[in-house]
Amino acid sequence: PDAITRVGHTLSDKAEAVIRTQIVSGERLPGSRLNEVEIAAELDVSRGPVREAMQRLARDGLVRIESHRGAFVRSLDAGEVRALFEVRASLECQAAALAAERAGADEVTTLRALLANSRGVVEGDVVPHYPERLDLHELIVRCSRNVALTRYLQLVNQELKLVRARSGFLAARAPQALDEHERVVEAIAVRDPDAAAAAMTIHMESALHSTLGLLHDTPENDR
Structure with a gap:
C-alpha cells in the first residue's frame, strides 16, 4: 500500500484504516502474521501508531494478539x-x-x-x-x-x-x-x-x- 499521508486524522487512525481494509478485502488472509516492523515501513510511520492500530483491531475481533508471538489476522472456526x-x-x-x-x-x-x-x-x-x-x-x-x-x-x-x-x-x-x-x-x-x-x-x-x-x-x- 501507499505510505499514508500525514494530514487529517491521527497516524494510528490511518494505520488502522489501511490494515482493516487489507483484512476485510482478503488481502491479508486469516491466520497470517501481521509484522509490526514491516507494516510500519510500508506505511512510512513509526511502530507506535501501528501497535495502537493492532490493539484497536483486536478489540473489534479482526486481529489476535499473542504474547511473545505477535499479531495475527484472526481465524474463525x-x-x-x-x-x-x-x-x-x-x-x-x-x-x-x-x-x-x-x-x-x-x-x-x-x-x-x-x-x-x-x-x-x-x-x-x-x-x-x-x-x-x-x-x-x-x-x-x-x-x-x-x-x-x-x-x-x-x-x-x-x-x-x-x-x-x-x-x-x-x-x-x-x-x-x-x-x-x-x-x-x-x-x-x-x-x-x-x-x-x-x-x-x-x-x-x-x-x-x-x-x-x-x-x-x-x-x-x-x-
Missing part, C-alpha cells in the same frame, strides 16, 4: 462462523420483513436498480463474481428504519468479513446469490413481510454454506 450466522440470519430476516412494511417507493426502485446493474455485471463476466460494492443488504437494513438492528448487524458482519471477503468471487455463488437477492427484493416490493423473511432465510442458509466452504482455504496460524 466453523463453530464461530455458524454462531455468527445464527445472529446475522435473525437480524437480516427481521430487517427484510420490516423493509417490506416500511420501505419507500423510491427505495424499492433503488433496490431493483442495484439488482439490474449487478445482473449485467455478473452475466457479462467470463468468471462471474458478485459486484464488490453492491450495498443491497445495507439498503435493506436501512429500509427497516431500525437503528438498533443496524448497529448490531454491523458488529456481526465486521467479524464475518474475516471469511466472507472472497465468497462473492466464487463463480458458482455469484449468480445464485443474485437470484436469492432478487426474491428478497420482490417480496419487499409487493409488501409481503413473511415472504421477504423466508427468502432471506434461504439466502442466509446458502451464504453460510458458501462461507464454510472457504474455511479450508486459509493458512494455518503458524502454531
